[in-house]
Amino acid sequence: MIFDLWKQIKRKEFSPIYVLYGTESFLVNETKQLFIQNVLGEDESDFNLSTYDLDEIPIEVALEDAETIPFLGDKRLIFLNNPGFLTAEKTKDKVEHQLGRLEQYMKEPSPYSIVVMVAPYEKLDERKKLTKELKRTAVVAEAKKLGEHELKNWIVQRAKANGTIIDNEAVERMLALAGTNLFLLTSEVDKLSLYCNETKQIDAETVEKLVSRSLEQNIFTLVDKVVHRKVDEALRIYYDLLRQNEEPLKILAIIAGQFRLIYQVKELARRGYGQQQMGGYLKVHPFRVKLAAGQAMQFSDEELTRIMKMLADADYQAKTGGMNKELLIEMFLFHLHSGS
Structure with missing residues (x-):
């Protein structure tokens, strides 16, 4: 589950290779930010953070970067976006990847790099040997759409992080009014928390009054x-x-x-x-x-x-x-x- 991965990142318990897949872009973005905040020290992003679009750049080029010693820091953080070779979905496939190079890297990953493969696909292709090997050797997490219970818990936890309490009726009303988009829900909870800064309580009446309707x-x-x-x-x-x-x-x-x-x-x-x-x-x-x-x-x-x-x-x-x-x-x- 994606939230288990978040706990590991915050504890700075890192693995050399991650596969983050799924279509919930909010959770993907939040995970990437957590990696940046917890892997890299202050002002290290300019030197030790790299992002590659595998629709445009061969994976062997990115892996060369992963094997480069970090500059003024302990770790390099490498994001590999759009690894189309891990899905059965139709992708752009503009470049040919030397996947043998990736298999070799998986056997002996760089000790000073963290590689995160970001696959914005609903599913990975379980039939592929490479996918099976990644599931065996890497940390694989799914950023899927949250269910109703998870969404409600998300709203409660977001409010709590802002120092406010939101009651159950208010949570139900917010979902009915704002929908299930996590970007929008986060914005609305933050706005309500700011409005209720003195009382620290968010009720259904406040939600009805302030939440924006799509x-x-x-x-x-x-x-x-x-x-x-x-x-x-x-x-x-x-x-x-x-x-x-x-x-x-x-x-x-x-x-x-x-x-x-x-x-x-x-x-x-x-x-x-x-x-x-x-x-x-x-x-x-x-x-x-x-x-x-x-x-x-x-x-x-x-x-x-x-x-x-x-x-x-x-x-x-x-x-x-x-x-x-x-x-x-x-x-x-x-x-x-x-x-x-």
Whole structure:
């Protein structure tokens, strides 16, 4: 687990070779920063930190650097980004790598360098001999999307690091409003901690008042208002989005995406899928699946089919110029509320 690796880095328990893979860019960036802060002394980055893009530079060139004695320091830190030879995914492959050179280095790594291979891929290719050897000899950590429980714990720990306490209701509200993007969540927790510097307590009311809503989250709330037959509040959110110069076609597309997700979640639930399975199958975060499942309970299959047809018709009319785009969405919301 990535957090176990963080503990090792902070304890300065280093291995000569690491493989950091996964698609959660926030965790990748945080890990890289932890390496820099804990491996290199103050002002050493200029001399003993190197970064190579393996889409552009052969690995043998980078390994020559790893075998160079550090200047004015104890260790060199080498980041090898985009090692496409470790995945089955299609990559740029602009250069040919002498992978035998890497295999040789793995057997006898430099005692004064730490090499971190940063693979921004969902999976490593377990069939490859090189991958198997790396998993045997190197420290391999996955920077994967956090589950709901991990996200909640992340928010709590981030607040704690800022010297504040956030209650459970506030954590739930933050995820509902800000979504699951760790970059955004970190920014929002830091902002709330600063605001609550005196009380040291973050509650749901403060979250509601201060947390920024993304366009997607605003539209999720809009749909939620319609689900609960509060069309006046849904329209108020819609008019606010227009005042913020959001494009009506984009708003319509995201509304359609949310109802498509509701429809898919309802169908997959009928087939016996769990939330984690749905998230993997639909390639969305399980927390979004959880919220969509709650909304799906408010609609029958017939209603959802009718709504999807209404959205398709609205999209066609908007793109063919048959009607004012702003009015189209307004009419859709009224019809959705009335059930006509």
